[in-house]
Amino acid sequence: MSEPILQVRDFTVEFWVDGVWYPAAVSMNFDLVAGKTLAIVGESGSGKSTTAMGLMHLLAPNSRSSGSVKINGKEMLEATPKELQASRGREVAYIFQEPMTALNPVYTIGFQIVETLRTHFPISIKEARERAIELIKMVEIPNPELSIDKYPHQLSGGQRQRAMIAQALACDPALLVADEPTTALDVTIQAEILDLMRALRTKLNSAILLITHDMGVVADLADDILVMKDGLAVEKGTADEIFNRPSHPYTKELLAAVPKLGSSRKRKLSEAQTKAQPVMKMENVTIAYPKRGRVPEFVAVKDFSLEIFPGEIVGLVGESGSGKTTVGRAAIGLLPIKEGRLEIVGKDITRASQKELFPIRRHTGIVFQDPASSLNPRLPIGESIGEPILLANLAKGDALNKKVEDLLEQVELPRSYRNRFPHELSGGQRQRVGIARALALTPDLLIADEPTSALDVSVQARFLDLLLDLQDKLKFACLFISHDLAVVDILAHRIAVMQDGRLVEVGERDSILKHAKDPYTQRLIAAVPVPNPEEQRKRREARLAAK
Amino acid sequence: MKFRKNSESAVASDERMIESRDTVGLTQGQIIRKRFRQHRAAMVSVFTLTVLFIGVFTALDWRLLGIEIPGWWRYNHTDILELQFENCPGGSVGCPTIDLLPFIDGDGLGWGDFPFGQDDIGRDYFSLVMRGAQRSIFVMIIIGALAATIGTVIGAISGYFRGWIDAILMRITDFIITIPSIIIGSVVGYHFGNLGVAFLAFYLGLFAWTGLSRLVRGEFLTLREREFVDAARVAGASNRRIIFKHILPNAIGVIIVSVTLLMAGAILLESALSYLGFGVIPPDVSLGLLISTYQESFSTRPWLFWYPGIFIIVIALCVNFIGDGLRDAFDPRQRRGKVFRSNNREKK
Numbered sequence: 001m002s003e004p005i006l007q008v009r010d011f012t013v014e015f016w017v018d019g020v021w022y023p024a025a026v027s028m029n030f031d032l033v034a035g036k037t038l039a040i041v042g043e044s045g046s047g048k049s050t051t052a053m054g055l056m057h058l059l060a061p062n063s064r065s066s067g068s069v070k071i072n073g074k075e076m077l078e079a080t081p082k083e084l085q086a087s088r089g090r091e092v093a094y095i096f097q098e099p100m101t102a103l104n105p106v107y108t109i110g111f112q113i114v115e116t117l118r119t120h121f122p123i124s125i126k127e128a129r130e131r132a133i134e135l136i137k138m139v140e141i142p143n144p145e146l147s148i149d150k151y152p153h154q155l156s157g158g159q160r161q162r163a164m165i166a167q168a169l170a171c172d173p174a175l176l177v178a179d180e181p182t183t184a185l186d187v188t189i190q191a192e193i194l195d196l197m198r199a200l201r202t203k204l205n206s207a208i209l210l211i212t213h214d215m216g217v218v219a220d221l222a223d224d225i226l227v228m229k230d231g232l233a234v235e236k237g238t239a240d241e242i243f244n245r246p247s248h249p250y251t252k253e254l255l256a257a258v259p260k261l262g263s264s265r266k267r268k269l270s271e272a273q274t275k276a277q278p279v280m281k282m283e284n285v286t287i288a289y290p291k292r293g294r295v296p297e298f299v300a301v302k303d304f305s306l307e308i309f310p311g312e313i314v315g316l317v318g319e320s321g322s323g324k325t326t327v328g329r330a331a332i333g334l335l336p337i338k339e340g341r342l343e344i345v346g347k348d349i350t351r352a353s354q355k356e357l358f359p360i361r362r363h364t365g366i367v368f369q370d371p372a373s374s375l376n377p378r379l380p381i382g383e384s385i386g387e388p389i390l391l392a393n394l395a396k397g398d399a400l401n402k403k404v405e406d407l408l409e410q411v412e413l414p415r416s417y418r419n420r421f422p423h424e425l426s427g428g429q430r431q432r433v434g435i436a437r438a439l440a441l442t443p444d445l446l447i448a449d450e451p452t453s454a455l456d457v458s459v460q461a462r463f464l465d466l467l468l469d470l471q472d473k474l475k476f477a478c479l480f481i482s483h484d485l486a487v488v489d490i491l492a493h494r495i496a497v498m499q500d501g502r503l504v505e506v507g508e509r510d511s512i513l514k515h516a517k518d519p520y521t522q523r524l525i526a527a528v529p530v531p532n533p534e535e536q537r538k539r540r541e542a543r544l545a546a547k
Numbered sequence: 548m549k550f551r552k553n554s555e556s557a558v559a560s561d562e563r564m565i566e567s568r569d570t571v572g573l574t575q576g577q578i579i580r581k582r583f584r585q586h587r588a589a590m591v592s593v594f595t596l597t598v599l600f601i602g603v604f605t606a607l608d609w610r611l612l613g614i615e616i617p618g619w620w621r622y623n624h625t626d627i628l629e630l631q632f633e634n635c636p637g638g639s640v641g642c643p644t645i646d647l648l649p650f651i652d653g654d655g656l657g658w659g660d661f662p663f664g665q666d667d668i669g670r671d672y673f674s675l676v677m678r679g680a681q682r683s684i685f686v687m688i689i690i691g692a693l694a695a696t697i698g699t700v701i702g703a704i705s706g707y708f709r710g711w712i713d714a715i716l717m718r719i720t721d722f723i724i725t726i727p728s729i730i731i732g733s734v735v736g737y738h739f740g741n742l743g744v745a746f747l748a749f750y751l752g753l754f755a756w757t758g759l760s761r762l763v764r765g766e767f768l769t770l771r772e773r774e775f776v777d778a779a780r781v782a783g784a785s786n787r788r789i790i791f792k793h794i795l796p797n798a799i800g801v802i803i804v805s806v807t808l809l810m811a812g813a814i815l816l817e818s819a820l821s822y823l824g825f826g827v828i829p830p831d832v833s834l835g836l837l838i839s840t841y842q843e844s845f846s847t848r849p850w851l852f853w854y855p856g857i858f859i860i861v862i863a864l865c866v867n868f869i870g871d872g873l874r875d876a877f878d879p880r881q882r883r884g885k886v887f888r889s890n891n892r893e894k895k
Contacts, residue, residue: 374774388782
């Protein structure tokens with residue numbers, strides 16, 4: 001075995017909070033050799049990003065680190081700021097989660113790559129530009145000569161991530177740290193980026209340190225895996241060992257929490273239910289964002305028809321920008337409808353005014369995507385949950401208190417939480433509060449707009465269980481919007497697939513997942529990463545063969 | 548496959564500590580108060596300003612609804628007394644008797660008869676400064692309260708409803724911004740100066756809200772897009788409820804900060820107007836008026852200039868520092884506490 005590029009021994013990072021040192025990562029030990037990928041896996045808050053950032057001293061000033069980090073034999077923890085600056089980008093390069101925020105919006109991507117090159121090498125602008133074009137070609141952005149002069153906002157999400165990778169690769173770094181490189185991307189684009197990273201690894205022979213919470217991504221790319229929990233490395237091994245013979249209970253739990261396509265029990269509606277009057281009925285609906293100033297009108301959804309029957313969960317799937325959230329918001333009257341007809345619980349609300357919508361609000365509820373933003377930060381959660389009841393004049397004072405406590409119990413939160421503020425709760429708990437609020441009026445129709453996309457896998461699994469239980473008990477109809485087919489698979493009776501504002505396909509869950517007719521649906525299904533390296537390789541080969 | 552049992556248990560015990568600390572739930576208000584208390588300049592300012600307010604407003608006699616409330620100072624600002632000229636430098640008269648140098652001249656700390664001296668006709672300058680400070684603080688509070696109310700309401704309405712309501716309100720705001728407040732003050736002061744300082748403050752307040760309304764509008768434009776607003780709407784909340792119950796508490800940080808800065812500005816505006824002769828009309832006094840009356844005396848009797856000036860500076864600075872502290876306290880992105888840099892070397 002060759003000399004490791006990265007050698008980490010006894011690496012500990014601590015943070016100074018309110019007068020106490022809190023450990024964020026404790027006694028990390030790992031090696032990484034050229035051409036290999038080490039994945040650090042764990043839930044948010046497990047210290048995986050802290051470890052990665054700590055390698056090059058990129059942490060907040062209230063931190064301290066100890067132990068030893070050697071990159072190409074050089075001790076990094078004792079390096080002066082100047083030496084560190086020289087190493088950053090040259091020897092160690094980072095790829096961040098969100099390319100839109102990691103790239104500077106006021107410079108072209110070419111300028112940013114050239115800047116990196118000229119910081120580390122004494123070359124002319126012309127040479128640097130040539131090299132930048134070469135890099136952009138390498139990361140497979142179309143039309144490199146033209147793309148080099150584009151600004152980040154002119155590129156698509158996937159292209160932006162490619163540009164980030166090109167910038168990271170500019171100086172042939174020995175070590176590439178990828179911090180959740182695909183979390184912000186759609187499944188199909190995620191698959192492309194993973195393919196690219198694998199191709200580059202063999203081409204350039206650099207080592208990759210991959211930070212992720214997605215076991216599917218890990219299965220796709222990693223040679224070795226390090227599982228972290230609460231700042232500790234709980235298990236370390238090759239990909240084969242971790243996936244097929246996990247020894248630590250936490251690893252097993254993590255693997256079990258990953259939703260798998262086609263593994264959930266059969267769900268079917270009774271005849272009576274499908275004969276009943278639909279709770280929501282959209283007929284040839286077109287939704288447009290009106291023109292504002294010089295920005296022309298934007299048609300987000302076109303000619304969309306969907307019915308949801310009582311007690312049914314319909315999964316709405318599509319890539320970002322396909323208009324699925326727009327459909328969800330229109331369905332409860334948050335967005336006006338331009339053409340077509342929308343009925344909720346038998347009432348036509350196509351042209352309803354705010355006042356006419358008021359009685360409809362009692363029959364609908366919505367759970368939003370981002371639990372951090374959907375709860376008022378200045379209101380205690382008890383008040384947030386009780387608000388719909390109070391506004392519907394159903395209860396007041398003690399009766400309201402009782403109802404709020406019942407709701408909290410229903411979503412398995414302690415009653416004492418009612419006086420807490422949203423920022424005192426974890427992401428999963430906040431999303432439970434969101435559900436409790438949505439269910440406060442026992443609605444007939446619940447819209448769930450990507451409620452799990454901000455959650456970790458294990459939290460997501462618990463959340464989905466809770467939602468299923470509640471649905472079994474309360475029998476509400478639900479439009480479940482998600483980009484994750486595996487999640488929809490667990491919940492939905494029927495699945496609707498959207499692309500570019502149009503309904504591509506709709507049908508029973510099993511018929512969609514197993515015998516998708518539309519090529520777009522097939523592509524979507526093929527791109528879902530599976531937490532199994534063997535399976536993942538087979539699917540990858542099939543995908544490449546199909547190209 | 549290396550495992551470190553000992554460090555694992557160390558982390559576990561630390562974890563329990565973190566958890567037990569977390570159960571002590573802090574409300575938003577508590578967090579803000581805690582952060583505010585850590586701001587040293589703001590806390591010193593609060594103390595200074597409180598002492599100053601109490602001192603200034605209890606110094607002179609009050610006449611409220613025919614009832615006389617005696618002040619703690621022996622003179623009033625209208626009393627005309629005999630001019631003193633003993634121990635005055637360079638043959639001047641009415642020099643301050645306050646003694647702040649206890650050891651150099653050897654006779655200790657003391658107020659004397661006229662701590663800040665006397666003016667040309669023998670009035671006690673300390674009483675005049677107290678009265679002036681009362682007027683200035685009065686103006687500051689009226690302008691602050693009025694501008695805060697108008698600015699918040701107009702900004703909230705235009706930011707929340709957007710569209711033509713926003714367009715009309717903001718054009719009105721633009722129009723008012725184009726008129727310098729010093730000119731408004733001069734015109735009002737010139738025509739209605741005899742109606743008293745409250746009237747002047749009221750008019751100035753009617754024109755001082757523009758900056759605040761812009762800030763509040765901007766804040767509302769971002770906050771109204773947040774999902775909790777949609778959530779409230781789905782819950783059946785009216786516009787009024789969304790504005791006052793949901794959005795306004797989230798914008799309160801910006802409002803408080805802006806208002807404190809505005810109040811500091813109001814003191815300076817009143818001083819500037821009085822200096823120009825359009826503010827407070829004699830025999831009433833304000834700090835600005837005192838300065839303008841005695842500007843020629845600066846070379847011979849500088850204390851007539853010093854004391855009102857010091858009061859203006861102290862009040863304006865204190866209000867500014869408090870505003871600064873409030874802004875830091877309300878902004879969750881502000882990090883406070885000990886900062887460690889190049890900590891590894893420190894450890895060795």
